[in-house]
Amino acid sequence: MAVPNEPLFLMNQVYRKVFPIVHRELFYWKQKALQIENEExxxxxxxxxxYKAFHCEGGGIMSLLALKGKRDAIEFIVAYQTISDYLDNLCDRSTSLDPEDFAALHQAMEDALTVGKVPRDYYRMRSDRESHYLSGLVLRCQEVLSRIPNYPLIKDELLYLSRIYCELQIHKHVAEEEREERLQQWFEDHQSKFPEMEWFEFxxxxxxxxGIFCLVSYALRPDFKPEYAAVIREGYFPYIQGxxxxxxxxxxxxxDKEEGDLxxxxxxxxxxxxxxxxxxxxRxxxxxxRKLPHSRFHMxxxxGLLGVYLSDDKVNSQKKVRDLARKMIRSSGAVSFFFYMNGRAYRNVMRFLSGNPYIKSQV
Known part of the structure; x- marks a missing residue:
């Protein structure tokens, strides 16, 4: 099995060998979620x-880099992304605006990347709590990482990316009048390394x-080299992630305007x-x-990011966004247009499946 380097081959692999496993993993975690005692x-x-399954679908594409380790990669990606999406919901839709609460919750993301770390009480700063779901996701991530001989080679880079991710989540979910100042002060600590960016771009x-998913997927390969860890982190952060x-x-x-979100x-x-x-x-x-192994895949x-996001249904309901999206697609070349049309077709198929009672009962 080779790493895809052409759009048609990539999407063939995604639909046949990635999405079915992603959806099985999501089904497993949904059953676990249904067992949570606390209603909120x-x-x-x-x-x-x-509502955020597409995050796991998109992240799951990185598993193709793992070759025979693809199933392990998807298991990790779905569990880790589910932690991220769940905590984002808790912070976005919560009545809490306490940065200490957000920091406690997001310790789960760092613990998930630290093999052997005993899960903590991530809900200790709030009254709502449960006993198995979040800790189960953390332990599943650790379990996959524990099976990767190259894990020690990527651990530091994983934790770096996780820590800056968690710092962002803490700063951006506090009281609205505090967000900008906290984020700007945070950027000042990093600005010397990113002089061409504004604070909100950083x-x-x-x-x-x-970047985390790319590192884990590569580490599952038998030909992983120690120098890949820094190369991958620097390749994905900041610009691909940005x-x-x-x-x-x-x-x-x-x-976000309607919800008052940042x-x-x-x-x-x-x-x-x-x-x-x-x-x-x-650009x-x-x-x-260019410095990444399998550079064509990363291109x-x-x-794919352009095509998938700009083909989203949300784009058509916002005139300024729609006009700008069309301009971007026109200026981004044939491959972006391919992924754009693919994204539209996939969403139409999924709408049909979700609206057909017979098919819905079979999936």
Whole structure:
């Protein structure tokens, strides 16, 4: 089995060998979520799987780098991304605005990457609690990592990416009047390494789990080399991860405005400035793939991000977003257009399946 380097081959592998396993894993965790005793936590756990399954689908594509270790990679990716989505729901939709609460919850993400770490009481700063779901996800991640001989070679890079991710989640979920100042002060600690970025762009770069999934997938390969760890982290962070999250925020602008949620795209002066910076991130993301092993695969990931996000149904309901999305697709080449059309077709199929009672009962 080879790492895909052409769009058609990639999507063939994704639909046949990745998504079915991802959906089986999600079904398993949904059954676990249904067993949560606390009604609020149960709701947030089920909602995170129901409405954010595409995060696990997208992350699961990275498992193709693992070759024969693909199933282990998917098991890890789904568990880790489910932690991320569940905690995001708890922080976004919670009545709590306590940074200590958010820090306690997000210790789960670091513990999940630390083999042998005993799960803590992640709910200790809030009244809602449960006894098995979050700790079970943490232990599943540890279990997969414990089976990877190359785990010690990637551990430091995993923890670096996890820590900056968790720091972002803590700062961005506090009281609305405190968010910007906290994020700006946080950026000051890192600005010397990222002089060409604004604080909100740096924040976006820290908010993706793609680098973690790439590291784990590569570590499952028998030909993994020690120097790959830093190369992969530097390849994905900041620009590929930044492109990922900026696109995510780009299509969520209307929804975030209604909910009063922080959206990094709001800080650009105008649509022209937003377009210019997104183009910059696309160019830099492509440039950073050149040092990565299997660079063509990672280039496809960049183009896939564009196609998948810009084909989302949310785009059509927002005129300014729709106009800018079309401009981006036109300027990004044939491969991006392929993934754009593929994304639209996939969503149409999924809508049909979810609306057909007979098919729905069979899946």
């Amino acid at each position: 936590l149960k709701k947030q756990a089920i909602d995170s799987i129901t 924040s976006a770069c820290t908010g993706s789990t793609l 492109l990922h999250i900026l696109l995510d925020y780009f299509i969520d602008q209307e929804e 959206n990094f795209c709001f800080y650009y002066k105008n649509p022209e400035n937003l377009f210019k910076r997104l183009q910059h991130f696309i 830099e993301a492509d440039r950073h793939t 496809l990931i960049n183009r």
